Amino acid sequence: MPYLFVGVGQCGGAIIDAAFYDEVMFRIAVPVAINSATLDLQTLKNLGREHWVGMSRDRGFIPGTMTGFEHFVSGGYGKNRSKAEEDALRFRDNLREIIADRVKVDESSGIGVPVAFVAFALGGGTGSGAGPVVAGVLREMGIPVIAIVVLPATHEGGLTAKNAVESLNVLIEHVDSVILVDNQRLAYAESAESLFQRYNEYVARSIRDILIGTVIERVDPSQYEGYAPVIDLKDMIAATSFSFGKRTRPGFAALGRASERTRNFLHYIFPFGGYREIDVISLLYRSFMKLTVAELRPEHAEKNLVLLRIPPVYLTKRGRINTSMAKQVMEEHSRLGETHFGVALTKRNLATATVLLTYRPNQISRLRTLSQLASQYKDISLRVLEEYEKDFLESEAGV
Numbered sequence: 001m002p003y004l005f006v007g008v009g010q011c012g013g014a015i016i017d018a019a020f021y022d023e024v025m026f027r028i029a030v031p032v033a034i035n036s037a038t039l040d041l042q043t044l045k046n047l048g049r050e051h052w053v054g055m056s057r058d059r060g061f062i063p064g065t066m067t068g069f070e071h072f073v074s075g076g077y078g079k080n081r082s083k084a085e086e087d088a089l090r091f092r093d094n095l096r097e098i099i100a101d102r103v104k105v106d107e108s109s110g111i112g113v114p115v116a117f118v119a120f121a122l123g124g125g126t127g128s129g130a131g132p133v134v135a136g137v138l139r140e141m142g143i144p145v146i147a148i149v150v151l152p153a154t155h156e157g158g159l160t161a162k163n164a165v166e167s168l169n170v171l172i173e174h175v176d177s178v179i180l181v182d183n184q185r186l187a188y189a190e191s192a193e194s195l196f197q198r199y200n201e202y203v204a205r206s207i208r209d210i211l212i213g214t215v216i217e218r219v220d221p222s223q224y225e226g227y228a229p230v231i232d233l234k235d236m237i238a239a240t241s242f243s244f245g246k247r248t249r250p251g252f253a254a255l256g257r258a259s260e261r262t263r264n265f266l267h268y269i270f271p272f273g274g275y276r277e278i279d280v281i282s283l284l285y286r287s288f289m290k291l292t293v294a295e296l297r298p299e300h301a302e303k304n305l306v307l308l309r310i311p312p313v314y315l316t317k318r319g320r321i322n323t324s325m326a327k328q329v330m331e332e333h334s335r336l337g338e339t340h341f342g343v344a345l346t347k348r349n350l351a352t353a354t355v356l357l358t359y360r361p362n363q364i365s366r367l368r369t370l371s372q373l374a375s376q377y378k379d380i381s382l383r384v385l386e387e388y389e390k391d392f393l394e395s396e397a398g399v
């Protein structure tokens with residue numbers, strides 16, 4: 001049962017490429033890098049052509065191993081979102097076949113892929129236009145979809161903001177949750193581009209922690225005394241979506257991650273087995289400070305998820321970390337009182353806290369800013385800003 005990681009466009013490809021830096025990922029997940037420019041695909045470090053899918057204006061989606069690939073897949077869409085969307089829609093069936101073939105599932109049922117992650121930048125052409133179409137195709141195959149989308153920084157201007165708003169307006173109909181990665185977080189830097197790789201690695205590491213932690217390193221609660229909380233990827237979707245009666249809507253989540261070494265070469269000075277004490281609470285607060293969206297208040301999140309990846313010794317009596325206190329901190333950061341708290345056991349000498357804080361769109365000032373910026377460029381706005389508020393009001397009123 002492979003998980004699926006699809007990256008669309010330059011940025012999306014770079015993010016999933018970073019996720020597959022750890023070879024363990026190939027055991028549990030299938031990567032697919034979709035792009036309209038061969039040059040972009042050639043920059044990928046961990047994903048060879050067998051993982052590429054080209055987007056060609058007259059041939060549609062073609063495998064990276066096809067002869068003449070470079071010839072058919074060139075140019076890109078140069079921020080022309082609507083053209084990329086149009087082409088992706090025109091070759092929709094072909095896209096569906098090629099994805100089904102990569103994950104080797106029965107095309108009609110989709111059985112076998114528990115969750116797909118689809119990563120792309122909202123501000124460009126290829127990813128912004130084709131990304132939501134990819135999500136729609138996966139959903140149609142019965143696969144739950146978590147989108148990882150990159151918000152353009154404000155200084156990137158009206159066209160990128162317009163692309164982002166248009167893309168989100170379509171995307172929202174085709175996904176279970178949305179994880180936001182905001183380039184405004186890099187806006188202080190003189191050259192944001194030079195930081196992209198590190199930022200992509202940060203995001204990739206966070207996603208990898210949650211995936212590996214919930215799929216491979218799950219705690220067997222019967223083996224531990226006391227409290228050993230377990231979460232799975234269903235929690236990840238529950239923690240990042242809203243239900244209003246029968247209806248569910250994707251939530252908008254920010255990622256945060258902090259880590260601390262548990263041993264070092266001086267390990268004989270540490271109190272037990274060479275492991276040092278870990279302060280989980282400060283680990284959590286540090287992860288809140290590194291959220292992937294600018295201008296967010298951690299305590300305003302509607303709901304959240306946290307996964308602690310720690311060496312097993314910390315769950316024994318001697319090394320015991322304070323998981324109930326950590327859970328309490330997370331609960332204090334959820335307005336709906338919904339926290340999904342999980343612990344995974346790692347062989348690494350590293351303790352990590354990875355959090356997902358979920359908001360409704362109107363609480364995210366960066367979404368409002370981008371919507372305003374887009375409306376100055378073209379007569380559009382981000383629909384979810386109002387729609388969700390209506391749903392929340394109705395559900396509070398018990399309608």
Ligand SMILES: Nc1nc2c(ncn2[C@@H]2O[C@H](COP(=O)(O)OP(=O)(O)OP(=O)(O)O)[C@@H](O)[C@H]2O)c(=O)[nH]1
Pocket residue numbers: 008009010011012014015036076077078079080120121122123124125126127128150151152153156160181183196197199200
């Ligand atoms: N965080 C991050 N942002 C990126 C990266 N690459 C590009 N961006 C941002 O993504 C947006 C442009 O999207 P790209 O992914 O380059 O575009 P594309 O999907 O390849 O579409 P084309 O316009 O057809 O090239 C801009 O807002 C950039 O600031 C990256 O590696 N990391």
Ligand SMILES: [Mg+2]
Pocket residue numbers: 009010037040076077124126
């Ligand atoms: Mg490109």
